[in-house]
Amino acid sequence: MDIQHATAWFLAYAGRFRQQDARDQENIDLKIHHSLRVLAEAEKLAEHEAFEPHIAFLTQVGALLHDVGRFRQYDTYKTYSDPLSVDHGDLGREVLEAEQVLEDLEGTDRAIVLEAVRLHNKKQLPDNLDEHLGMITRAIRDADKLDIIPVVLASVAPGAPDNPVIRLGLSCEPDRFTRSVLDQVAAREMVEYTSMRFVNDFKLLLISWSYALAYGWTRQQMLARGYVDRLFELLPATEIFVHLREGVIRDLQGGFGDEKPE
Structure with missing residues (x-):
C-alpha cells in the first residue's frame, strides 16, 4: 500500500x-x-x-x-x-x-x-x-483540529450561509452562551459536546481544543493562522472573554508548562 x-x-x-x-x-x-x-x-x-x-x-x-x-x-x-x-x-x-x-x-x-x-x-x-x-x-x-476550526469559522461568521449540520443544530443567539461551557474552558478542560446549547458554546469548544494539542508545531499554527483571535472576535466583547483570550494565548505560547496535553 x-x-x-x-x-x-x-x-x-x-x-x-x-x-x-x-x-x-x-x-x-x-x-x-x-x-x-x-x-x-x-x-x-x-x-x-x-x-x-x-x-x-x-x-x-x-x-x-x-x-x-x-x-x-x-x-x-x-x-x-x-x-x-x-x-x-x-x-x-x-x-x-x-x-x-x-x-x-x-x-x-x-x-x-x-x-x-x-x-x-x-x-x-x-x-x-x-x-x-x-x-x-x-x-x-492535531491535524484534524487544525482543519475543522476554519471550516466552522466560515460557517458561523456573520452573514455565512446557515448549515445546521456544521453547527450541530445549536441555537444561533449572538449574546448567549452556557456558563458551564465557559467554566470548562477557564479550567483548561476540553468542553463536553453534550454541554453545548448555543453556537457560542461551539466556539468555546473549539477554543478548548487549544489544551488538547499535543505537538509544538500545531500550537504554533493555532496562533500563526489567527484561529484564536478569530474565534474570540465572534464571541461577546465582554471583559470575561478578554481575560479568557489572554490566558489561552499565554498557554499556547508557553506550551502548557511541563504537562503534555491529551
Whole structure:
C-alpha cells in the first residue's frame, strides 16, 4: 500500500454515498475535502516534528482515513453529531475492517492505523498507549483540529450561509452562551459536546481544543493562522472573554508548562 492507492480507495468508497439532495451531497463533499486536507496537515506535522519515514507514512494513512465512518453516519442519520447517532471513530474502524483496505499493511501497522482511527475523536486518550500508536493518534488529532476550526469559522461568521449540520443544530443567539461551557474552558478542560446549547458554546469548544494539542508545531499554527483571535472576535466583547483570550494565548505560547496535553 502507498498513500496514492489509499487515496484512490478512499475517494471510491466516499463515492458510494452520493446523495440525491444537493445539500446532503454538500455535507458528504465536506468530509471528503476535510479528509484530504487533514492528510496534508498531517504530512506537514510529521515533517516539522521529524517523524521517522515509516511512522510518518502510517500517520498519513490514518489521517486520510480518520473520518471514513462519517459517510455511513451521514447516510443513515443525516447528522455528524455523534451523541445523536453513532461514534464515528468506532464506526470508522468497523468500516476499515469490513472493507479490508489495510490488508497490505504488516499486522502491527494495520492494528495501529485501525486503533488510531477509532481513538481519533475520543475526548481523552488512554494513558498506556504504545509509543508509536500514541505518536500517530496525537498527530491525527492535531491535524484534524487544525482543519475543522476554519471550516466552522466560515460557517458561523456573520452573514455565512446557515448549515445546521456544521453547527450541530445549536441555537444561533449572538449574546448567549452556557456558563458551564465557559467554566470548562477557564479550567483548561476540553468542553463536553453534550454541554453545548448555543453556537457560542461551539466556539468555546473549539477554543478548548487549544489544551488538547499535543505537538509544538500545531500550537504554533493555532496562533500563526489567527484561529484564536478569530474565534474570540465572534464571541461577546465582554471583559470575561478578554481575560479568557489572554490566558489561552499565554498557554499556547508557553506550551502548557511541563504537562503534555491529551
